[in-house]
Amino acid sequence: MIHLLEVHQLKISEASTGKVIVHDGSFQLKQGSCLAIVGESGSGKSVTCRAIMRLNKPWLRQTGRILFKGENINALPEKEMRKRRGKNLCMILQNGMGAFDPSSVIGVHLKETLSEHFGWSNHEIAEKMKKAMESVMLKNPSEVLNKYPHQLSGGMLQRIMIALALVLEPDLIIADEPTTALDTISQYEVLEQLIQLRERLGVAMIFVSHDLGVVKRVADDVLVMKAGKIVERGEMQTIFLAPRHPYTKYLVSTKLALSNHFRRLMEENSVAES
Amino acid sequence: MLKVDCVEKAYKKGGLFSKERQQVLNNVSFTCDYGECLGIIGESGSGKSTLGRLILGMEKADRGTVLFEGGKVTDRRVRSGKLSAVFQDYTSSINPFFTVEKALMEPWNVRGIARREAQEKMDSLLDQVGLTPSYRKKYPHELSGGEIQRVCIARAISTQPKCLLLDEAISSLDVSVQLQVLDLLIKLKKIYGMSYIFITHDIQAAAYICDRVLIFRNGRIEEIIETSRLKDVKSDYAKKLLRMLITF
Amino acid sequence: MRVVKNLWKDKLAAASFLVIMVTITAGIAAPLIAPNDPNEVNMNLRYAASSWEYLLGNDHLGRCILSRLIYGIRPSVLWVLVALFISVFIGAVLGFAAGYFRGKTDALVMRMCDTMLSFPGYVMALAIVGILGVGLENILIAFILIKWAWFARLIRTSVMQYAEQGYVKFAKASGISDFKIIYQHIVPVTLSDIAVLSSSSIGSMVLQISGFSFLGLGIQAPNAEWGMMLNEARETMLTKPELMLAPAFAIIIVVSAFNFLSDALQVALDPKLVTSKKRSFGTNAKNKLQEKEVAS
Numbered sequence: 001m002i003h004l005l006e007v008h009q010l011k012i013s014e015a016s017t018g019k020v021i022v023h024d025g026s027f028q029l030k031q032g033s034c035l036a037i038v039g040e041s042g043s044g045k046s047v048t049c050r051a052i053m054r055l056n057k058p059w060l061r062q063t064g065r066i067l068f069k070g071e072n073i074n075a076l077p078e079k080e081m082r083k084r085r086g087k088n089l090c091m092i093l094q095n096g097m098g099a100f101d102p103s104s105v106i107g108v109h110l111k112e113t114l115s116e117h118f119g120w121s122n123h124e125i126a127e128k129m130k131k132a133m134e135s136v137m138l139k140n141p142s143e144v145l146n147k148y149p150h151q152l153s154g155g156m157l158q159r160i161m162i163a164l165a166l167v168l169e170p171d172l173i174i175a176d177e178p179t180t181a182l183d184t185i186s187q188y189e190v191l192e193q194l195i196q197l198r199e200r201l202g203v204a205m206i207f208v209s210h211d212l213g214v215v216k217r218v219a220d221d222v223l224v225m226k227a228g229k230i231v232e233r234g235e236m237q238t239i240f241l242a243p244r245h246p247y248t249k250y251l252v253s254t255k256l257a258l259s260n261h262f263r264r265l266m267e268e269n270s271v272a273e274s
Numbered sequence: 275m276l277k278v279d280c281v282e283k284a285y286k287k288g289g290l291f292s293k294e295r296q297q298v299l300n301n302v303s304f305t306c307d308y309g310e311c312l313g314i315i316g317e318s319g320s321g322k323s324t325l326g327r328l329i330l331g332m333e334k335a336d337r338g339t340v341l342f343e344g345g346k347v348t349d350r351r352v353r354s355g356k357l358s359a360v361f362q363d364y365t366s367s368i369n370p371f372f373t374v375e376k377a378l379m380e381p382w383n384v385r386g387i388a389r390r391e392a393q394e395k396m397d398s399l400l401d402q403v404g405l406t407p408s409y410r411k412k413y414p415h416e417l418s419g420g421e422i423q424r425v426c427i428a429r430a431i432s433t434q435p436k437c438l439l440l441d442e443a444i445s446s447l448d449v450s451v452q453l454q455v456l457d458l459l460i461k462l463k464k465i466y467g468m469s470y471i472f473i474t475h476d477i478q479a480a481a482y483i484c485d486r487v488l489i490f491r492n493g494r495i496e497e498i499i500e501t502s503r504l505k506d507v508k509s510d511y512a513k514k515l516l517r518m519l520i521t522f
Numbered sequence: 523m524r525v526v527k528n529l530w531k532d533k534l535a536a537a538s539f540l541v542i543m544v545t546i547t548a549g550i551a552a553p554l555i556a557p558n559d560p561n562e563v564n565m566n567l568r569y570a571a572s573s574w575e576y577l578l579g580n581d582h583l584g585r586c587i588l589s590r591l592i593y594g595i596r597p598s599v600l601w602v603l604v605a606l607f608i609s610v611f612i613g614a615v616l617g618f619a620a621g622y623f624r625g626k627t628d629a630l631v632m633r634m635c636d637t638m639l640s641f642p643g644y645v646m647a648l649a650i651v652g653i654l655g656v657g658l659e660n661i662l663i664a665f666i667l668i669k670w671a672w673f674a675r676l677i678r679t680s681v682m683q684y685a686e687q688g689y690v691k692f693a694k695a696s697g698i699s700d701f702k703i704i705y706q707h708i709v710p711v712t713l714s715d716i717a718v719l720s721s722s723s724i725g726s727m728v729l730q731i732s733g734f735s736f737l738g739l740g741i742q743a744p745n746a747e748w749g750m751m752l753n754e755a756r757e758t759m760l761t762k763p764e765l766m767l768a769p770a771f772a773i774i775i776v777v778s779a780f781n782f783l784s785d786a787l788q789v790a791l792d793p794k795l796v797t798s799k800k801r802s803f804g805t806n807a808k809n810k811l812q813e814k815e816v817a818s
């Protein structure tokens with residue numbers, strides 16, 4: 001099977017000091033599968049994602065090969081890369097408030113993106129966007145499109161980003177901590193939408209998170225990063241059920257401690273009830 | 275110890291001459307006993323942080339009262355040293371110009387505790403929150419999120435308060451660090467016997483340390499329930515909240 | 523102490539600081555340093571070239587240009603500094619009150635500022651000079667009256683941004699008095715903003731006061747002032763352009779020194795920028811961005 005994305009020996013370092021942020025990371029992503037990158041903050045998860053999009057700050061130097069559909073996008077000129085972003089590679093960010101232009105209504109921003117990639121007319125864009133927004137459970141899409149980012153909640157903005165991804169139909173979605181800043185209910189809803197998005201488009205996804213509970217819901221494969229190094233990789237089940245690396249064990253055990261306590265609470269009661 | 279009675283709060287919406295007001299808190303009443311850990315759970319925008327500010331006496335309620343040990347909490351003398359807080363945003367919770375030492379000295383300075391005495395206490399305080407004395411000379415930007423939150427906790431408990439308010443104190447930390455901080459809080463509670471008011475949107479974390487949780491929505495209390503009986507929530511909203519929780 | 527040390531590492535800042543210090547001491551000690559009496563007219567020496575006795579030559583009335591330059595520091599730099607401090611002080615007090623307490627205080631102070639700022643600065647200054655009469659002190663009063671509103675407004679914005687920070691919230695919650703919070707938490711963080719604001723506006727103030735003197739509204743002849751020296755040299759601009767050079771260079775050097783210093787001060791006052799500067803030798807704006815990136 002051909003891999004959709006192959007990353008070979010990706011090394012990211014600070015240009016001025018030569019401090020290495022990500023050490024020779026290599027991984028592959030199959031068509032239609034979901035790879036989760038987990039790790040604590042500062043482990044280089046987000047930098048790796050941005051390296052794939054080639055959106056890192058200019059003082060970070062990245063070397064290595066990033067093969068997207070067999071083409072090394074790390075060597076593409078910026079202009080070509082810009083065409084790929086959005087259309088082929090789509091990113092869903094953690095902070096919806098920062099992802100949209102605060103000075104214009106959401107619709108303007110989305111229109112700009114879509115007309116840049118597809119050259120559709122305003123009417124077409126509005127129709128497609130409305131359809132997509134309805135499918136991610138946003139009521140009154142035309143009203144939402146005429147609102148400013150600060151008038152919407154984090155969960156709504158996140159779902160608008162997903163709706164945009166639906167319209168763009170990319171080959172790869174990179175979701176960088178999409179649910180971290182949300183509260184319980186929106187977290188659940190956004191995650192549901194992401195899962196549905198995968199089913200609907202059959203798109204491959206890189207899902208970055210530090211919350212193993214969320215990762216467990218969406219991921220097929222897991223990559224554990226620590227201090228810029230990939231310490232463990234494998235299928236989700238095997239990693240979470242039988243972690244080998246002490247760091248993975250530590251991550252799993254902390255999450256389990258929280259969850260088990262909660263589950264015990266709930267179960268005890270169900271026993272008491274019955 | 276802490277008694278919140280029929281508190282209401284509204285903010286003015288729009289400009290200087292606008293009459294429109296947005297109700298943030300609606301008839302909120304609850305109490306918190308000595309040594310109790312009370313969780314306040316709610317979505318963002320539900321008014322739980324406003325409630326936190328009212329409890330800390332940083333704002334005045336439009337109606338109703340917040341009493342702490344019988345005194346009005348808006349009076350500085352009532353809360354001085356007895357009521358303390360840890361906030362969410364660890365990037366701004368310590369003055370960037372202050373070293374850890376100076377930040378920890380602040381509450382002591384107010385209470386007029388001598389420098390020498392404070393210096394002695396500081397090492398044991400840092401030790402209690404799991405840091406070494408070598409952190410004293412560091413600036414906040416040299417610390418990680420978890421470390422800063424530990425310093426904030428140390429600063430908050432330095433005056434041995436009766437009550438500690440944690441406003442989303444662990445929400446912006448990694449899950450693994452969250453657990454460390456929660457365990458630390460449980461340990462400290464055993465040492466100092468203070469009560470916590472734990473404001474969060476994370477039910478699992480609240481369930482981990484709280485004795486009682488208060489489920490908050492749109493400025494109203496939906497339900498108050500013992501953590502051990504969390505399963506038996508009555509309101510629809512609380513049920514939905516529990517159902518939608520993503521567990522591991 | 524740390525700030526001075528950091529400033530010292532930046533060579534340009536150190537040089538600027540030195541220039542400003544030398545200028546100020548020269549201005550204060552003018553009678554001791556100046557080689558000649560600045561107002562002594564000697565018609566024999568009209569337009570004389572530089573000599574050992576008169577290092578920079580003599581002007582159209584045969585007065586020593588160097589001595590006039592040194593005495594000119596007093597109105598051009600020292601009195602401007604005084605006016606600046608007074609207006610920054612007024613602006614800071616009102617700005618801190620407005621930004622920290624918000625609400626009615628804020629509304630009142632800001633409407634006052636709006637009123638002041640709605641007049642164009644030069645016109646306002648001209649009006650005040652028109653009422654009070656020509657003279658340096660009246661120009662300075664006019665400056666203070668115009669500038670405080672501008673400072674108050676900018677300082678308020680800077681204060682507001684810090685008044686919502688976690689450490690201020692904590693201090694409020696732990697029962698520290700408002701005055702102490704402002705003094706301990708808000709003044710230090712806004713100080714860098716204030717320092718940068720005032721040091722960058724000092725350049726324009728020096729230029730403005732020279733401008734007013736150039737128009738003949740400031741200090742009166744025969745007293746020396748850089749702007750007035752330029753004005754006097756203007757008559758012979760085509761025949762003896764070198765007479766303009768001395769005051770012009772003095773203005774340029776002092777104004778740029780203040781500007782360089784204000785840039786360096788911004789870096790030196792912020793502990794975050796200093797460490798990142800040690801780490802990488804990028805430009806200062808870039809570092810700031812980087813820090814934000816790390817923080818976010």
